Amino acid sequence: MLIRSRKSWEIPEREATPEAFFLNRRDILRGLGAGAVASLAATQVLAAAEADPTASLYPAKRNDAFKLDRPLTPESTNAHYNNFYEYGTDKTISAAAQQLEPHPWQITIDGLVEKPMKLDVDDLIKAMPLEERLYRHRCVEAWSMTIPWTGFSLAKLIAFAKPKPEAKYIQMETFLDPKMAPGQEMPFYPWPYIEGLTMAEATNELAFMVTGAYGKPLLKQFGAPMRLAVPWKYGFKSIKSITKISFVTQQPNNFWQQIASNEYGFWANVNPAVPHPRWSQASERILGTMERKPTLLFNGYEDQVASLYKGMEKLPLYR
Numbered sequence: 001m002l003i004r005s006r007k008s009w010e011i012p013e014r015e016a017t018p019e020a021f022f023l024n025r026r027d028i029l030r031g032l033g034a035g036a037v038a039s040l041a042a043t044q045v046l047a048a049a050e051a052d053p054t055a056s057l058y059p060a061k062r063n064d065a066f067k068l069d070r071p072l073t074p075e076s077t078n079a080h081y082n083n084f085y086e087y088g089t090d091k092t093i094s095a096a097a098q099q100l101e102p103h104p105w106q107i108t109i110d111g112l113v114e115k116p117m118k119l120d121v122d123d124l125i126k127a128m129p130l131e132e133r134l135y136r137h138r139c140v141e142a143w144s145m146t147i148p149w150t151g152f153s154l155a156k157l158i159a160f161a162k163p164k165p166e167a168k169y170i171q172m173e174t175f176l177d178p179k180m181a182p183g184q185e186m187p188f189y190p191w192p193y194i195e196g197l198t199m200a201e202a203t204n205e206l207a208f209m210v211t212g213a214y215g216k217p218l219l220k221q222f223g224a225p226m227r228l229a230v231p232w233k234y235g236f237k238s239i240k241s242i243t244k245i246s247f248v249t250q251q252p253n254n255f256w257q258q259i260a261s262n263e264y265g266f267w268a269n270v271n272p273a274v275p276h277p278r279w280s281q282a283s284e285r286i287l288g289t290m291e292r293k294p295t296l297l298f299n300g301y302e303d304q305v306a307s308l309y310k311g312m313e314k315l316p317l318y319r
Ligand code: MTE
Pocket: 081, 082, 083, 084, 085, 086, 138, 139, 140, 174, 193, 221, 222, 223, 234, 235, 236, 237, 238, 239, 240, 241
């Protein structure tokens, strides 16, 4: 979004460890006897389950109401092309993001609610009905992906939180911990990352709390343990690694708006007719295929969301 040279703490992709780790593990297993392998495997399964007590909930059943007009983006492409400024300003943050510790993880629900609370994300995930949805994902930078997200509708979380009628907006915050996310040492950025929606937007059926992708819990670079997906808006609305959800009366002043309000606004609805001040939004580059396709109004979700913006068409709502 903003162009900046690489800082020393941003680890280049070639130094990524996960694959090397798996290769190494295979070598170790080959070198051990069958009994030892069995007990080692059991230990690892146990360790994985301990690390993520929700792992057994995946893959969740696909909800076929959400259809795509193009193939899914391969997981390997998606997992190595991310925006997560807490771990660096370029797309190759996947290795750096392995510093994220998504378990244990507390979610605070506060503001205009019947009863403010703090709960463990794993308990929340277990209490919610998980489903898989195939969504388009369009970044304001004019690239796009198609992703099988797993999660639950944000409306379900709102019903659970019981906001008071005075609540006008839902505001969400990412964690703030520069030790876990060295990008948060960058003083220029207004940490923590903040995003928000009107209550009508947040309770639209498309607004989705995401806890998994590609049939398993979220990878760290995708914003584990819980992020948002609002597919009719530019990707920066889809906040990652959420720790706080507040119900408020004032329109949230989101992260990108605070940095450059002339380029990024609260609404951020995908609209091919309104260019970004520095580039066109008329078409998008599809990651994985490098094909270009015309961008659709509301990213193709017009039928589901256009009614939210009736009478507001003349306002500069798409920024
Ligand atoms: N959330 C946090 N906390 N930090 C970020 O830098 N980037 C946003 C959004 N959510 C971002 C974030 C932007 S600009 C986009 S396009 C999407 O996450 C990228 O999600 P992806 O990496 O899963 O494609």
